[in-house]
Amino acid sequence: MALSRIFGNGQETKDPYGAPGTGKSTLISVVTIVVILGGWWLVTELELIRALFVPPPGLVFSKFLKISCYDHYMESLLVFLGVQAEVVAECEGFSENALHQHILASLYRVFSSFFLALVTAVPIGIAMGVNRFARGVFDPPIEFYRPIPPLAYLPLTIIWFGIGDFAKIFLIYLACFAPLAISARAGVKSCSIEQIHAAYSMGASRHQVMWHVVLKAALPEILTGMRISIAFGWTTLVAAEMVAAKAGIGVMVLNAARFLATDIVFLGIVVIGLIAFFFDVLMRRMERLLVPWKGKA
Amino acid sequence: MPAVMSLKDVGMVFPATTVGGSVTALEGINLEFEPEEFVVALGASGCGKTTLLNVMAGFLPPTSGAILLHDSPITGPGRDRGVVFQKHALFPWLNVVENTAFGLRIQGVGARDRTAIAEENLNLVGLSEFGNHPIYQLSGGMQQRVGLARALTTNPEILLMDEPLGALDAFTRENMQELVLQVWRRTKKIVFFITHSVEEALFMATRLIVMSPRPGRITHEYKLDFCQRYFELGDARKIKSDADFIKIREEVLSIIYGEETEE
Ligand SMILES: Nc1ncnc2c1ncn2[C@@H]1O[C@H](COP(=O)(O)OP(=O)(O)OP(=O)(O)O)[C@@H](O)[C@H]1O
Numbered sequence: 001m002a003l004s005r006i007f008g009n010g011q012e013t014k015d016p017y018g019a020p021g022t023g024k025s026t027l028i029s030v031v032t033i034v035v036i037l038g039g040w041w042l043v044t045e046l047e048l049i050r051a052l053f054v055p056p057p058g059l060v061f062s063k064f065l066k067i068s069c070y071d072h073y074m075e076s077l078l079v080f081l082g083v084q085a086e087v088v089a090e091c092e093g094f095s096e097n098a099l100h101q102h103i104l105a106s107l108y109r110v111f112s113s114f115f116l117a118l119v120t121a122v123p124i125g126i127a128m129g130v131n132r133f134a135r136g137v138f139d140p141p142i143e144f145y146r147p148i149p150p151l152a153y154l155p156l157t158i159i160w161f162g163i164g165d166f167a168k169i170f171l172i173y174l175a176c177f178a179p180l181a182i183s184a185r186a187g188v189k190s191c192s193i194e195q196i197h198a199a200y201s202m203g204a205s206r207h208q209v210m211w212h213v214v215l216k217a218a219l220p221e222i223l224t225g226m227r228i229s230i231a232f233g234w235t236t237l238v239a240a241e242m243v244a245a246k247a248g249i250g251v252m253v254l255n256a257a258r259f260l261a262t263d264i265v266f267l268g269i270v271v272i273g274l275i276a277f278f279f280d281v282l283m284r285r286m287e288r289l290l291v292p293w294k295g296k297a
Numbered sequence: 298m299p300a301v302m303s304l305k306d307v308g309m310v311f312p313a314t315t316v317g318g319s320v321t322a323l324e325g326i327n328l329e330f331e332p333e334e335f336v337v338a339l340g341a342s343g344c345g346k347t348t349l350l351n352v353m354a355g356f357l358p359p360t361s362g363a364i365l366l367h368d369s370p371i372t373g374p375g376r377d378r379g380v381v382f383q384k385h386a387l388f389p390w391l392n393v394v395e396n397t398a399f400g401l402r403i404q405g406v407g408a409r410d411r412t413a414i415a416e417e418n419l420n421l422v423g424l425s426e427f428g429n430h431p432i433y434q435l436s437g438g439m440q441q442r443v444g445l446a447r448a449l450t451t452n453p454e455i456l457l458m459d460e461p462l463g464a465l466d467a468f469t470r471e472n473m474q475e476l477v478l479q480v481w482r483r484t485k486k487i488v489f490f491i492t493h494s495v496e497e498a499l500f501m502a503t504r505l506i507v508m509s510p511r512p513g514r515i516t517h518e519y520k521l522d523f524c525q526r527y528f529e530l531g532d533a534r535k536i537k538s539d540a541d542f543i544k545i546r547e548e549v550l551s552i553i554y555g556e557e558t559e560e
């Protein structure tokens with residue numbers, strides 16, 4: 001009985017003839033996560049798989065504490081937070097950086113790329129949507145490079161810009177650029193001809209129609225583009241950090257793999273996943289805040 | 298009385314496209330609008346009613362003839378002609394009062410003044426309590442009332458309405474007919490109103506024009522006073538079931554159907 005209340009009984013009793021698949025699924029998702037974590041713990045506990053391949057959760061967690069600090073501030077913070085002093089004493093960071101330094105280095109790269117893409121791709125996309133000349137100019141290059149995997153042109157960015165941060169930011173920038181430009185371009189088509197005519201007949205100038213109607217109506221699409229874009233940029237991060245980076249969450253995983261430190265590889269993957277999830281939640285919050293009318297009119 | 302707006306031999310030919318030949322949507326349209334008139338255009342689908350309204354609003358330049366407003370030709374859309382559309386014309390990113398005040402805002406009227414004027418107009422259409430509501434939470438009838446209030450806020454001389462009640466259910470529609478008439482009586486605007494419904498047309502118009510398709514032309518004109526009778530009696534249903542009303546309704550219906558069977 002209790003189980004069928006959680007999982008439903010195949011058809012929702014409250015609305016038997018409603019659209020399929022409605023209702024909350026949060027609890028079910030929590031159960032899934034618990035099952036996955038439990039399964040992970042179980043196979044390592046029973047030593048079905050060697051720790052080299054799948055390290056036990058406990059080990060990954062203690063590694064998390066160990067690489068969390070590389071300096072005295074973090075050490076005292078950890079002690080303050082109640083972590084045992086002996087554990088903290090073993091803290092060593094990884095690749096000469098604490099975990100948060102890796103994360104910050106990666107966030108810096110992704111956000112500066114995303115920001116650069118935002119201020120360039122959105123105006124270009126809008127221009128493409130409203131101007132035939134801009135569309136003619138920008139359409140071929142964007143449509144050409146868009147489907148190419150970033151790994152394919154990574155070597156070229158290194159030849160051009162060297163192995164510094166700029167090459168990495170450029171690579172992520174390219175990944176962020178296309179979805180933003182395309183969504184902005186599509187967005188300026190979202191207003192109806194009636195809305196445009198209404199504005200004109202209330203005395204609006206071309207300029208005012210652009211600003212007060214076309215761009216406002218484009219906002220929902222642009223925000224969707226931002227969400228796709230930041231996710232795409234984050235996906236490209238590990239590729240961008242493959243070459244000569246000291247700090248970065250992608251570097252951490254790559255270096256750890258080189259030393260067969262599977263626990264740190266696991267940890268890195270979990271951190272990358274959690275941060276991406278956090279971005280998405282943030283962007284969705286922003287959508288609800290900025291474009292509450294989305295999909296309703 | 299001098300005509301406020303006049304159409305002189307207006308024609309509109311849409312050029313041929315890849316899917317078909319050229320379409321003569323309007324031909325030889327002559328119309329004069331005098332103060333306080335309620336002109337209704339009626340005709341089968343595709344007879345050029347929307348094209349006529351678009352030409353008058355200034356969205357489409359006619360291919361022949363001229364449209365004069367106080368003796369000077371119109372060159373494009375303007376504040377002197379307010380437009381109410383069938384649907385999809387409100388701005389969902391603005392709430393009810395902001396939508397209504399839009400025309401004043403782009404003129405640079407200050408927030409307090411434009412809100413006051415917008416609220417006056419919302420009051421006129423019976424929406425004074427809904428100023429802060431988002432558009433997408435309103436019913437279809439309420440949205441059309443916002444559209445009407447918004448068009449009135451810039452104080453146009455003529456209101457152009459393209460099937461403003463076409464998307465509403467029968468009950469709301471009848472109530473809205475009365476509301477539009479009350480607003481017209483209070484604001485004394487010239488109204489040009491398009492509809493598919495013969496009953497609606499006869500009930501509301503002071504002048505009815507009947508159009509025929511291909512080429513779109515005005516074939517019949519009637520002077521009517523059913524709306525005046527409504528203002529005196531206050532009972533819309535009674536007027537619509539009156540013997541006079543039914544007689545002329547059947548006459549107009551046979552004109553429209555007659556044209557269709559001729560083809
Ligand atoms: N932009 C256009 N290009 C080409 N032909 C058009 C265009 N707009 C309208 N037409 C044609 O002009 C004719 C009149 O169209 P219009 O929309 O004015 O009719 P209507 O009377 O408003 O019809 P309805 O009652 O269905 O709204 C139709 O034959 C239509 O196909």
Ligand SMILES: [Mg+2]
Nearest residue numbers: 346347348459
């Ligand atoms: Mg039409």
